[in-house]
Amino acid sequence: PAKHIYEAVPGVQAMDGVTDASIWVGYPWADEPRNRAAVVVTGWDSTVVCKGAERLARIFWDAHQDFRFVAPTGSFSQCLDAALASGAEARPYFISDSGDNPTAGGSGDVSWGLTQLLARPEFKDAPGPTVIYASVPGRDAVHTAMEAGVGATVTVTAGAEIDHIHAGPLTMTGRVHSIKSGDKYAAVEVVLQIGSVFAILTQNPKPYHHEHDFTDLDLKPRSADIVIVKIGYLEPELYNMAKGWMLGLTPGGVDQDIERLGHHRIRRPMFPFDRDFQSPPDLSARIISSSNTALTGPDE
Incomplete structure (x- = not known):
């Protein structure tokens, strides 16, 4: 539904008397009173500016229940179950560990996903389903x-140096599969094989968006059974590799299941935290102060 919403913006922006028109979606993980979606239109004709803002606000609100995730979703456990139940035609099966996506604002060092993965009996032994997990930092x-x-077997501890709310540092024993130095994000990357899981450990957090991010580490994502990446929607190269895909609603700094975040400082009612609206919201435009003047009242 976002397509027709954003397609309406240039029309408002082209109105005589309007300088600029924008739709601000807000940042759902910030529990702050000022945090909310907004339509902002600027210009020199207040009547036209208000008319344009109200038009966009109405289009935006009318579509608020139409938004959906771009892939099937589920808990991490449900995603793993679905991947294991899939046939060869659905592999590699990609799972987005979306709650700790470092390119969306996550710390990248949440250990919860890898902890849950290594606890599954299906992956305890090397002959089990091949899983690639990207990634957890641990200097x-x-x-x-x-x-x-x-080739060496090591016992190491990684993760949860910054975000340890959902799981603490993870200690694991595995065989060193590969080592790569010089990456501009990670600095150094190590792959540790633990059972049938190939876990990527990094010196610094790094997003894994390209096939070469894996093949450079002597990993073969196209022939793996399951590939788990800290990401939301799949970047094009990953999307083209995936034969199956689910978006895991996992915990972390950018948890996509925003209704369970427990916000208590935002202004209420606010969708989707509230769904039973007694009356439609007031979408009438308000003229706010110039940029160097403090906001007051509902605009604060």
Whole structure:
């Protein structure tokens, strides 16, 4: 539904008396009174500006219940179950560990997903379904693996140095599969094989958006059974590789299941935290102060 909403913006912006028109969607993970969606139109004709703002606001509100995720969603456990139940035609099966997406504002070092993955009995032994997990940072873990070298078995601890709300640092024992230095984001990357899971550990957080991000580490995502990436929607290269895909509603700094966040400081009612509106919202435009004047009242 966003397509027809944003298609309406240039029409308002072209109105005589309007300088600019914008739709601001807000940042749903910020529990702040000022946080909400807004339509902002600027110009020199207040009547035209208000008319344009109200037009966009109405289009925006009328579509508020039409938005959907771009892929099937489920808990992390449900995603793993679906991937395991899929046939060869649906593999590699990609799962988005979306709650800790570092390109959306997540810290990138939440260990919850990998902790849950390694607890599954299906992946305890090397002959099990091949899983690639990207990724968890752990500077000390990477250093230990580098000193031991490829082929060595090491016990290391990684993750949860910044965000330990949902899981603490994860200690794991595995075989060093590969080591790569010089990445502009990660600096150093290590792949540790634990059972049938190939876990990527990094010196610094890194997004994994391209096929070469995996093949450079001697990983073969196209022949893996399951590929788990800290991402929301799949970037084009990943999307083209995936034969199956679910978006995991996992915990983290950018948890996509925003209704469970427990916000208590935002202004209410606010969709989707509230769904039973006694009356439609007031979508009449308000003229706000100039940019160097403090906002007051409902605009504060």
